[in-house]
Amino acid sequence: MHTFRSPKKILLRHANNDDIKRAQDFYTLHGKDELLLCLERGYNGITRDKFPCSTFVRIVGSCYRTFFLKINNNLSLWNPSIRHKLSVPKCPQKPDELETFPWAGIGLGFDPIGDDYKIVWISESRKSSFVYAVKTGAWCEIASPTPQFSYVLPKAVFFNGVLHWEIHCDHIKSQDIYLPSYILTFDLSTHVFGMIRLPEPDWCWRTTGLTTIQSSLALISYRMDVDDTWIRVWRDNSWYVVFKLGTYQLPIEGALQLKPQPNINDGDLLLKTFEEGVQVYNPKTRL
Template sequence: MSDNAKVSWDSLPVEIVTQILLRLPIKSIIISTSVCKTWKSIIQNPTFIPTHLHHSTTTNHLLLFSNLLSINPIFRVVATCNGLVCLSDDRLEYTNQYYLWNPCVRKYVKLPYPNFSFKNRDEFIHSIGFGFDPKTNDYKVVRMVSLRDDPDCRKDRPTVEVYTLSTGEWRTVTPVLSPICILHECETPAFVNGALHWIGFRRNEYDDYQLRYFVLVFNLGDEVFHEISLPELPEYNPNQDSSELSVVNRNSIALFHENCFRGFLDIWVMKEYGVASSWTKVFTFTEHNPEVDLPLALGFRRNSELVLEMQSLQLISLDLGNQNMKDLGINTYSYTFVGSYVESLVLLDKAANGAVTN
């Protein structure tokens, strides 16, 4: 073949080269930035990273598993979103350190210290949430802190701070915008439909001896709160019952309600997001032997299978429809995080905003 007959990559239309690059593995895309100026320009184009992310979320899906020892004995995984992993040091120690890390492009951003801090964490209930704001195409970390000892549950509002990746700064949400309530103890809120979801509670306005529990929703776009009722939970005891929210079907929330003293774990699913009447109990684990622990519900896979940590510290996947169980071949340790993960190029273009290569 003569030199004139050879096909040059530079002679291909940019549209075709872009489609080829979008389908390459992450490592190959990064290497491609050094092949030629044209490829580098295509990859660094502001539209390439979100286009690649869209392609990745529709064709590639992974189950992210981590435990406390596999990352660092100090940091835990808070949540994942679009290939970014949010890390916090609030598991063993507490020095107000947070990171956003993309393991695929080997870049991370260390967040500045928040505006509000406390030395004695036993006095506060603290929770960190992480998600993507489609309204501004920005990533946000939300920090909620409420007093642990507030017997009235009527006076205090949680302190709310929001970190945005685009600005690299924390800012405090106007106090009057946060509702008067206390956060229920939880590791991480559920992020779905552009909003974070916690469990909050306050005194019943008609009965001082009763607490009213509800889903506290914080919309990342408008940065406003609203509430969704929880299902009726008879004889709910905040000193014995454990409750967590999780994302299910990628567009709604589920409730894990456990009472180890009475030996049950109920799985509730909100069939229609935002409609309290659609809460449905889909599964119940019961254990009549008080010496045997119930399984720990960790979350849902993208196929809506429930991931459980068994007494043997192995992870299994449960199909709630046919109730089939599948061993995932993973053993856990002292802390376990299971979540959805997609490979992405997010942070590849953030060198100017403090992203560091690790």
């Protein structure tokens, strides 16, 4: 599944809404200079390919160009560059836990010490969580993180050998009216959980995602009362604001989402737009 030295690409998923043809969703792989969208002809010179499974597939994680797919309760690892798909055996949780599987935290990452891809499934309310190692092809049971959390964003962000989930903890005392928000971490080499406190909660601010930028873990959040998006990075056990962006000040019309993309160049952002597809924007050069 390794592709560390392969050319860096961006995968775009395209949904087909034609009920008559009932065509499956397809994907395209793009380099940084291959994102220009033509409204009539689509992406020029880019080959479209089908997913290696049914239309009802969710991408729940990625790591080094290997994608983590979920079809119903079945899991697979898939590398589109070499067109290889690996089926993952079912996680050995109890039947009642299986029903809550979509709401549990799950993630794919790479253990640099063990030289192995690993999948981690964490439970919100159970004492046990699970780790799957590709080399052994088996799940192992581990203790769930403490204290227990009341909510977890299902997808994890992989960075520097560690998986990261955003969680809410109602068991931790706080003077705020909002539940304390944290990032739950899991080291894929040591199998040790940790916690990072998010910036203080405020009714105006909403977190839109975790990612990586400038070789650091990054948090994207926006203010509900003004047109403002902040990007913070986690360095030396503190959060630092690196970008303040106003959506209506961007040079691209109809920008919907800001997605820092570490796989292109450090500092470039991907902007999802209404009509121009995905565009690359550098906040330093404003181009």
